[in-house]
Amino acid sequence: MPELPEVEVTRRCVAPLFEGRQIAQLRTTRDSYFFRTKPRALQRRLKQRTVQKLTRRGKYLIASLDDGSTLVLHLGMTGQLFGEGVSSPRLLSATARASLDPEKQESFKPDAHTHLQFEFADGGPRVFFRDVRKFGKVHWLAPDQEDPRLAKLGPDALKITGRQLARSLSSRKTPIKSLLLDQSVLAGVGNIYADEALFHAGIDPRRAGADLKAEECQALVKAVRRVLRRSIQTGGSSISDYINPDGADGQFQDERCVYGLTGQPCSQCQSPIQRLRQGQRSTHYCPACQI
DNA sequence: GTTCCCCTGCGG
DNA sequence: CCGCAGGGGAAC
Numbered sequence: 307m308p309e310l311p312e313v314e315v316t317r318r319c320v321a322p323l324f325e326g327r328q329i330a331q332l333r334t335t336r337d338s339y340f341f342r343t344k345p346r347a348l349q350r351r352l353k354q355r356t357v358q359k360l361t362r363r364g365k366y367l368i369a370s371l372d373d374g375s376t377l378v379l380h381l382g383m384t385g386q387l388f389g390e391g392v393s394s395p396r397l398l399s400a401t402a403r404a405s406l407d408p409e410k411q412e413s414f415k416p417d418a419h420t421h422l423q424f425e426f427a428d429g430g431p432r433v434f435f436r437d438v439r440k441f442g443k444v445h446w447l448a449p450d451q452e453d454p455r456l457a458k459l460g461p462d463a464l465k466i467t468g469r470q471l472a473r474s475l476s477s478r479k480t481p482i483k484s485l486l487l488d489q490s491v492l493a494g495v496g497n498i499y500a501d502e503a504l505f506h507a508g509i510d511p512r513r514a515g516a517d518l519k520a521e522e523c524q525a526l527v528k529a530v531r532r533v534l535r536r537s538i539q540t541g542g543s544s545i546s547d548y549i550n551p552d553g554a555d556g557q558f559q560d561e562r563c564v565y566g567l568t569g570q571p572c573s574q575c576q577s578p579i580q581r582l583r584q585g586q587r588s589t590h591y592c593p594a595c596q597i
Numbered sequence: 598g599t600t601c602c603c604c605t606g607c608g609g
Numbered sequence: 610c611c612g613c614a615g616g617g618g619a620a621c
Contacts (some may be wrong), residue, residue, distance in 0.1 A: 309615050339603060366618080383616050384605080420607090439604045441616055455617090476620065480598070491619080496615050546607085565615090585599070588613085 310365060310463055310494030311537035311558065314549050316387050317362045319551035323389045323433050324357040324369060324424075333416075333423035340421050340437060342378075342445035351375065352424075353444045364459050364493025374449030376425065378456070382441030388551035390414070390431040396549045397436065421541045430472045438547070463494035464534055468524035475523065476513035482518060483511035483589050486530075495530060498543055498565045501590045503529040510596045511589045512582075563591040 308316065317496040319565065322522070332352045341585050355393050356372040367387070369377040381387065386397065390413070414434070416423055422435035435444070447453055461470055474491045475482070485491050486500040492580060495503070504511050506529035509522060542548060542556030545566065549555055567588060568581040577594040 312615070380616080382604095383614070385616095437604095438606070439614090439616095441604070443617090484598090487616090499614050543615070548615070586601080587616095 308365065308385065308542070308548055309496035309499050310362075311534050312542035312556070313365050313367060313381060313549040314493075314538050315542045315556065316359055316381070316551050317367055320387055320389060320433060321360040322362045323431060326356065326358075327430070328356040328427040329424055330354075330427040331425045335421045337419070337533065338421075338440055338441060340440045340444065342443050348446055350443065352377065354427075363456060364448070364462060364489055366456060366459075368456075376447040376449075376451075377495070378443075378445040378447060378475075379435065379452055380443040381438065382437060382443065384439045384547045384551070385435065385437040385442035386547070387433065387435050388414075388553075389433050390539065392551065394553040396544075396555075423586075426537055438582055445539055458490050459493040460489065460491045461493065463492045463499075463530055466492045466527055466530075468520065468527045471527050472518070472523040473519055475518055478515035478582065481512050481584055482509060482515050482526075483584050485515045487585075487587065491582065492530075494534070497587050498545075498562070499533050499537070499566045502533045502563060505529075505592060505596060506533065508596055511591050564592060566590065 311347065329352050329500060337345055356368045358372055361368050365380060367379040371377065379387065387437050392414055398588050416434060419438045420436045424433040445453065452458060460474065471492065475485060478485060483500055486495050487497065503526060507526040509526060531580045537543060537558040540557035541550050541554060543558040544555035545559050564579050567579045569578050572592040572595060574577055575592065575594045577592055580593050581588055
């Protein structure tokens with residue numbers, strides 16, 4: 307679910323809940339694919355550690371700890387990281403929601419999908435990591451230990467230059483849409499913002515990477531930056547699962563031009579937005595505006 | 598390059 | 610019942 311903007315909004319919201327606080331205890335669910343580091347080991351490694359800084363690389367959140375070790379978090383498709391006290395029905399499944407009394411503003415209670423509960427020594431608000439589909443990941447790194455996945459990330463999508471992009475695309479016959487999703491080319495773009503950026507740059511998602519001219523690469527990185535910045539400003543996109551850690555919906559979904567708008571008239575030319583399959587993901591684009 | 602997998606829930 | 614979903618990794 308979350309792409310760079312949602313991860314960045316999440317980081318900004320929860321950083322104050324992590325930074326400078328000592329973890330007293332970590333509660334977890336039972337072992338699953340979610341845990342790259344097993345629950346027991348995670349609990350042992352984090353106990354008594356103080357979080358110094360919460361940073362972001364691409365779609366990863368990285369907590370640096372006071373003993374030089376690192377906690378790496380990825381939200382996957384349905385991951386939610388938020389502080390205790392948030393009251394939001396969207397955190398719950400439809401069935402769980404139905405059983406809630408809408409009158410009393412009940413705050414979130416950890417449920418079966420709440421895989422991490424950070425409890426702090428100051429006794430203040432806990433931090434929860436909830437993930438229904440468990441495509442999210444948590445991973446602990448010893449001091450100086452490198453994560454091969456992080457090492458493979460390309461330049462952050464907010465920072466990559468047209469020149470850098472052009473260089474990565476040369477000699478690639480893969481469709482540009484798929485290349486935008488490739489985190490080793492640039493880090494942070496996912497399915498929504500890839501489609502939106504290609505629309506704003508006027509580029510057909512099926513074109514081979516190597517086919518893009520220098521000016522088009524320039525236009526594309528500008529479009530990528532514009533949609534990502536704008537989405538961060540508006541609190542991200544709330545389409546199905548995502549909500550801000552402060553419990554509010556993002557607003558960027560209202561500014562979408564193509565994603566999830568199959569059959570709707572293009573905002574520029576009124577042609578119906580088309581949908582197609584690339585890899586296992588769907589792509590949305592305007593057949594008239596994007597060439 | 599595709600294809601399939603991980604997992605759960607929703608909506609047609 | 611089926612196909613769909615802001616992700617990523619591994620196997621053909």
